[in-house]
Amino acid sequence: MTDTTNNTFDFIVVGAGTAGCLLANRLSANPDHRVLLIEAGGRDNYHWIHIPVGYLYCINNPRTDWMFRTEPDKGLNGRSLIYPRGKTLGGCSSINGMLYIRGQARDYNHWAEVTGDDAWRWENCLPDFIKHEHHHRLDEGGDADPEHRDFHGHGGEWRVEKQRLSWQVLDDFAEAAAQSGIPRTRDFNRGDNEGVDYFEVNQRAGWRWNTSKAFLKPVRQRHNLTIWHSTHVNQLLFANDGTTPRCVGAEVVRNGETLRVGANREVILSAGSIGSPQLLQLSGIGPADLLAEHDIEAVSALPGVGENLQDHLQIRSVYKVQGVKTLNTIANSLVGKAKIGLEYALKRTGPMSMAPSQLCIFTRSSEGYDDANIQYHVQPLSLEAFGQPLHPYAAITASVCNLNPSSRGTVRIKSRDPRQAPAIAPNYLSTPEDRQVAADSLRVTRRIAEQPAFAKYQPEEVKPGLEYQSDDELARLAGDIGTTIFHPVGTARMGRDDDPMAVVDSRLRVRGVTGLRVADASVMPTITSGNTNSPTLMIAEKAAGWILSARSSY
Numbered sequence: 166m167t168d169t170t171n172n173t174f175d176f177i178v179v180g181a182g183t184a185g186c187l188l189a190n191r192l193s194a195n196p197d198h199r200v201l202l203i204e205a206g207g208r209d210n211y212h213w214i215h216i217p218v219g220y221l222y223c224i225n226n227p228r229t230d231w232m233f234r235t236e237p238d239k240g241l242n243g244r245s246l247i248y249p250r251g252k253t254l255g256g257c258s259s260i261n262g263m264l265y266i267r268g269q270a271r272d273y274n275h276w277a278e279v280t281g282d283d284a285w286r287w288e289n290c291l292p293d294f295i296k297h298e299h300h301h302r303l304d305e306g307g308d309a310d311p312e313h314r315d316f317h318g319h320g321g322e323w324r325v326e327k328q329r330l331s332w333q334v335l336d337d338f339a340e341a342a343a344q345s346g347i348p349r350t351r352d353f354n355r356g357d358n359e360g361v362d363y364f365e366v367n368q369r370a371g372w373r374w375n376t377s378k379a380f381l382k383p384v385r386q387r388h389n390l391t392i393w394h395s396t397h398v399n400q401l402l403f404a405n406d407g408t409t410p411r412c413v414g415a416e417v418v419r420n421g422e423t424l425r426v427g428a429n430r431e432v433i434l435s436a437g438s439i440g441s442p443q444l445l446q447l448s449g450i451g452p453a454d455l456l457a458e459h460d461i462e463a464v465s466a467l468p469g470v471g472e473n474l475q476d477h478l479q480i481r482s483v484y485k486v487q488g489v490k491t492l493n494t495i496a497n498s499l500v501g502k503a504k505i506g507l508e509y510a511l512k513r514t515g516p517m518s519m520a521p522s523q524l525c526i527f528t529r530s531s532e533g534y535d536d537a538n539i540q541y542h543v544q545p546l547s548l549e550a551f552g553q554p555l556h557p558y559a560a561i562t563a564s565v566c567n568l569n570p571s572s573r574g575t576v577r578i579k580s581r582d583p584r585q586a587p588a589i590a591p592n593y594l595s596t597p598e599d600r601q602v603a604a605d606s607l608r609v610t611r612r613i614a615e616q617p618a619f620a621k622y623q624p625e626e627v628k629p630g631l632e633y634q635s636d637d638e639l640a641r642l643a644g645d646i647g648t649t650i651f652h653p654v655g656t657a658r659m660g661r662d663d664d665p666m667a668v669v670d671s672r673l674r675v676r677g678v679t680g681l682r683v684a685d686a687s688v689m690p691t692i693t694s695g696n697t698n699s700p701t702l703m704i705a706e707k708a709a710g711w712i713l714s715a716r717s718s719y
């Protein structure tokens with residue numbers, strides 16, 4: 166191994182994903198800080214990253230995806246899922262659905278309770294969402310209402326736009342939702358997201374807006390910022406002078422060579438909900454029995470590392486429809502495909518500018534809930550599974566997920582080899598409550614589909630199928646048709662000092678060591694009620710503030 170004393174920085178950020186790109190930007194804003202950002206994937210120069218519909222070609226593609234799979238899952242009737250995670254500059258923000266959703270105020274108030282730190286209350290998170298935001302309704306000539314500025318920002322790096330498309334069948338599904346009693350909303354992001362409307366997206370003029378373009382590109386010229394892509398971090402390095410172990414850098418593989426890089430002040434782990442617990446475990450921070458099983462010397466025995474995995478399981482109902490166009494029928498002919506390509510080439514609009522989902526609904530699966538506990542992603546298309554062809558008939562998909570599942574899974578290394586993927590076991594639908602919400606939410610889908618605005622298309626429930634009616638049947642069917650909506654969180658969760666399963670404290674410092682924080686989706690104690698990208702950016706914004714305000718290393 167080459168020991169490169171020249172490779173010493175003030176801060177090392179591991180992982181140039183959603184959180185890592187923002188952190189590198191903020192930490193290098195002070196020219197006195199030497200910052201190294203390390204990313205295992207390559208540059209984000211693949212054209213399908215930037216054309217919105219290209220997420221279809223980035224998922225399950227080794228050029229942009231880690232190509233993980235879950236363990237066979239009992240709740241999914243033994244199925245194993247592909248489990249995409251972005252492997253390129255921008256991380257998952259380069260391959261995700263671009264949907265901009267913050268969650269609910271109660272999510273963050275709960276984090277504040279769990280950690281005992283009011284910094285996580287909704288009103289104290291709001292400024293960190295707003296800080297980097299550039300919201301279309303606040304543009305000159307935008308249609309912001311007077312309160313909009315209380316909730317949204319303008320002039321930040323993170324662009325939020327309106328979608329550049331419209332579908333009659335989705336307008337009518339939205340009307341059907343309203344007819345079923347769900348209120349219309351114009352903004353999902355003010356703390357209470359109940360309602361129906363089109364999603365807002367992270368795009369700029371019809372192109373994907375990922376965190377690499379937003380936070381890295383404008384500052385790449387900074388002399389104090391070094392970006393190493395195509396560089397795999399094998400493990401974190403610790404100095405132990407008999408007191409508390411201190412994280413002093415990382416071992417990386419770059420251009421085929423194994424190197425050590427040093428950090429004078431802090432290492433910030435932003436490798437995501439799979440990569441961060443994997444790296445902690447490989448570095449001797451994890452459950453004592455797991456470390457012993459792989460003969461890894463314990464630096465800090467923390468039983469919570471890799472536990473508490475939470476994800477949203479989307480249950481995809483498919484409705485065949487009559488007398489209206491969907492993407493299935495348009496894209497199934499050569500002329501249709503050509504028209505779609507031409508529209509995007511000329512105007513950056515239409516299906517190629519499409520995020521994976523267009524219409525959003527937050528509602529309750531049953532009367533017993535005080536707030537929305539399920540979310541819909543509705544699409545004017547249907548297919549058997551991602552990567553497979555569209556069905557040959559006109560159809561829509563109404564995918565519903567339980568926002569606050571009680572099932573918990575794990576991420577555990579399978580060997581000491583840093584190149585070997587860890588075992589990912591989400592344990593979906595493993596609690597009676599989650600199975601009940603799954604069954605009830607399928608009934609809510611049916612109720613919406615029965616309303617006059619949608620019933621006029623004579624919808625036929627192809628999946629799961631009206632022959633299934635009981636709780637047990639619907640929960641089992643949910644296991645057959647359910648799949649990840651790509652939101653793993655919680656595997657290095659924060660908590661109070663006396664919480665044995667907490668991995669980091671409320672300021673994201675790893676327990677039992679110094680010089681190391683985790684700042685990414687893995688620190689969430691509970692999953693947010695919605696999509697997880699913007700909450701992760703908010704976490705990174707907070708972390709950057711805390712790191713910069715610390716006078717020296719702690």
Ligand SMILES: Cc1cc2nc3c(=O)[nH]c(=O)nc-3n(C[C@H](O)[C@H](O)[C@H](O)COP(=O)(O)OP(=O)(O)OC[C@H]3O[C@@H](n4cnc5c(N)ncnc54)[C@H](O)[C@@H]3O)c2cc1C
Nearest residue numbers: 180182183184205256257262263264398437440686696698
């Ligand atoms: C297909 C898909 C669709 C999604 N759709 C949406 C959506 O529409 N809206 C939404 O809000 N959220 C969505 N999400 C979720 C959201 O994108 C993630 O929650 C968020 O990006 C997580 O950010 P992160 O910083 O925690 O991790 P990541 O963005 O995954 O960043 C981690 C980075 O660390 C790197 N890394 C990992 N291990 C190592 C290592 N050993 N060495 C060096 N580098 C390493 C990775 O390559 C990656 O770049 C989606 C995710 C996916 C995958």
